[in-house]
Amino acid sequence: MSKIFLVIQREYLARVKKKSFLIATLLTPLIFPAIMGIFVWIAMQEKENQSLRIIEVIDETNLFFMESSEQYAFTSSVNDLDAAKKMVKEGGRYGFLHIPKLDLTDPKGIQFYGLENPSMSLMSYLESALKRKIEDQKLFDKGIDPKILKDIRTTVSIKSITLGEKGEEKINDATVNYALGFVSGILIYIFIFVYGNQIMQGVIEEKSTRIVEILVSSLKPFQLMMGKIVGIGAVGLTQFLIWVVLIGTLSSVVMGVMGLQMPQQQALELANPELAQNVPDSGELANILQVMGGIDFITLVSSFIVYFLGGYLLYGALFAAIGSAVDSPSDAQQFMLPVTIPLIVAYLGLFVFVLQDPTSSVSFWLSIVPLTSPIAMMGRISYGVPFWELALSLTLLIGGFLLTTWFAGKIYRIGILMHGTKPSYKTMWKWLKSS
Amino acid sequence: MLQITQVNKSYENHRALTDVDLFVPKGVIFGLLGPNGAGKTTLIRIVNQIIEQDSGTVELDGRTLSPNDIRKIGYLPEERGLYKKMKVWDQLIYFSRLKGLSENEAKVQIKNWLEKLDVVSWKDKKIEDLSKGMAQKIQFIATVVHRPTLLILDEPFSGFDPVNAEIIKNEILELKEKGTTVILSTHRMESVELLCDHVAMINRSRKILDGTIREVKRSFRPEVFKISLNYLKRDIPMEWTPKFSDDVWKFTLPLAGKTPNQLLSEMMEFGEVLSFREQIPSIEEIFIHQVQASTHE
Structure with missing residues (x-):
């Protein structure tokens, strides 16, 4: 038993002490905020540098008054098309919008002229503005007062609340749930691949440098394999926990800078429904914070850890078996397919089924x-999963990794001592059967 | 010390060991000889408990081999390696602790060996920064650091330059003096004759020869004498195919039922006997002869 521990210790320290581990662990949580930051910064720069773009509107119907925005100013024009084209070419205008005489029931023939391709946002801005104008005009034609029209216009956003078993109420947001399912599902996928590959590389290293012959004269091959799998898994877990702490601290700092309460405190307030209801809606951000507060992070993080470990152990054993059977990483490719396919199925399933409809039978x-x-x-955890489903899924997962470990142990034991023979599925099957 | 009885092992499509019996007495250097693929590695792996025999028993110090015996055995495989990215010191600690040494004990032993082989300055280097010969020395330390009573060395001198090979040879002899039993598997016959007290030969999964160097040599001597004479009193028969150079006649004669003394006094009648020496085969000659003989059976 203590020998397994020695192997775990070596595998763990050999990786954690590496500079690349430190860099990857510290930088990865910063990459996403950094990329977001860069985009925001570029957008802000663009806004600052942008002079107001003037768009000429030639309105033959005389019905449309386009409201100017921060970026675009609209001027009504009496020019004809050719004069307007000339102005655009000379750079006096960004572009011009030509609204011919329209049949309001079927508005066709509206055109935008410009020197460059207009952006998606400009086009949709123009389209929605014109749509609204035409609709207003139609209502007006039917005899509805413009003042009433203005009163009618309302914005609605639905706050979704789940009723818990103990009577507590949680504020949900489909988008946030989607994002959480998305991120944690992808993370597990990446973790299994990255750390599974490390197991395989490690086994191949020991086999190809023949260290393994000395190792198995000191301990059982199964101990060696399990020590390696557990040691590398501990590295993954360490990395994940550092990320959780880093991201937690970072977001608290960011929230603090924005003059808002930390999510944790928000969560405390939300645990008390009366307090929560008294919190006035102070805009989008507060809303997101409320939703975040409604998420059970402890369940999320702990199920992440459990499923990461389960999935990792299940696939890790398979990666170890592949590594033991081959002489070099390039030979490993041919055996990767049966391991990769279920992972990719799960990955695609996450997007196509689970995140779209977490309760469907495929999900x-x-x-x-x-x-x-x-x-x-x-992908389902953040939406809430019935207990019995979780229990069934976990039981099967544990059974699954016991099975793959047993299976891998048999192949590993023989594979690590075989050199120079290119194994096939057939020979691996024989190893499996030999006792 | 080590008693191997009727051990059999077969792989999927060939037999690696057939009814092998072997006794390795305590405190000797035991040469295990045989061509490639004869079954030596399989036998060594069985003693190291890396693989299990199909039938037969292996006893160490009178008891069936058990996982507790791992500590008593030091094994240097023919194909060997160390972790390239690991420091010499950490590596030696790891291997010795896997063999069952406590951390403190390991530290003391490793320090001793590093000093003994004059390589203390390498202890913080990574293996990838060492030359092949240097790495071999570290590998040797890793093999003996836990003070095994049975040392199994598979081609220990391959990869060493002559100077380091000499150092390792002396270390092996010193360990033997201290009572360590050594099994030496090698193709290098000259090192067998220099080092080994005892040899066994394996060919095509079977043991074909076993005994002390003296016994083996004696049992395979062809009973032929090399003789040189001068100042001939009588003519030497031409069928003896004598060769003449520098006033000396040289030829070889089988005993042919006579005792060496009888042959010698016969020779004295032909002239002045300058030398009279029995032709003793080298282990290499015996090895080649025996392998060929058993292969052509």
């Missing part, structure tokens, strides 16, 4: 079958 099965459940279940 259910994807989150129950052990080969896909670590990824698929993470």
